[in-house]
Amino acid sequence: MAKRVSARKVKIHNQYTYEQAADALGVSVQTVRLWRQSGLPVLDSQKPHLILGFALKDFLAKRQNKPERRLARDxxxxxxxxxxxxxxxxxxxxxxxxxxxxxxxxxxxxxxxxxxxxxxxxxxxxxxxxxxxxxxxxx
Ligand SMILES: [Zn+2]
Structure with missing residues (x-):
């Protein structure tokens, strides 16, 4: 279900609205909003809400590494x-x-x-x- 998203088009010094981030990554705006619920940091003190490029890249990298999830000791x-x-x-x-x-x-x-x-x-x-x-x- 989680489709691979290339974070290469994300520029770390840019700021993105949900729409711009969706465009840059080729996903729907709804997907970006869902990422926010699963931990993507969003600057929401003003409108439009903005996502920092580096935070987006970081979030995507962590998300793609998920198969190597850490195991509990037992x-x-x-x-x-x-x-x-x-x-x-x-x-x-x-x-x-x-x-x-x-x-x-x-x-x-x-x-x-x-x-x-x-x-x-x-x-x-x-x-x-x-x-x-x-x-x-x-x-
Ligand atoms: Zn088994």
Missing amino acids: QFLCMTCNAARRAYGGMADYLPYTATRGRLEALCEACEGLCGKFASPSLCAAVAPVLTITTRNME
């Missing part, structure tokens, strides 16, 4: 669901690579597919209250 990115999920049954396996680095693997709570992420003993300790972790030593 969440995994499930490739099957393409979403952040918690561990099925609140259980995970820790596979140490070295003394300080390893991999945490769990089954997705939604699809039960395998998902994992890089982890460390300190992260395991931090999630221990919500996740039962079994350390599997690799030979």
Whole structure:
């Protein structure tokens, strides 16, 4: 649903009305108004409301980076669901690579597919209250 918008036409030192921003980006004015509701800063102390070019660029950049959303410490990115999920049954396996680095693997709570992420003993300790972790030593 979120279509890719090129922010390259936005000039950081310019100010835009909703209409000008929509024109520059090839989206509808309604879309720009929706962006405001999802966090785009708008100067609304005067009419017409103005959007600063750099704020618009910044907003679009953050929005496009969304797939790399940060996971909560007890969440995994499930490739099957393409979403952040918690561990099925609140259980995970820790596979140490070295003394300080390893991999945490769990089954997705939604699809039960395998998902994992890089982890460390300190992260395991931090999630221990919500996740039962079994350390599997690799030979
Ligand atoms: Zn899943």
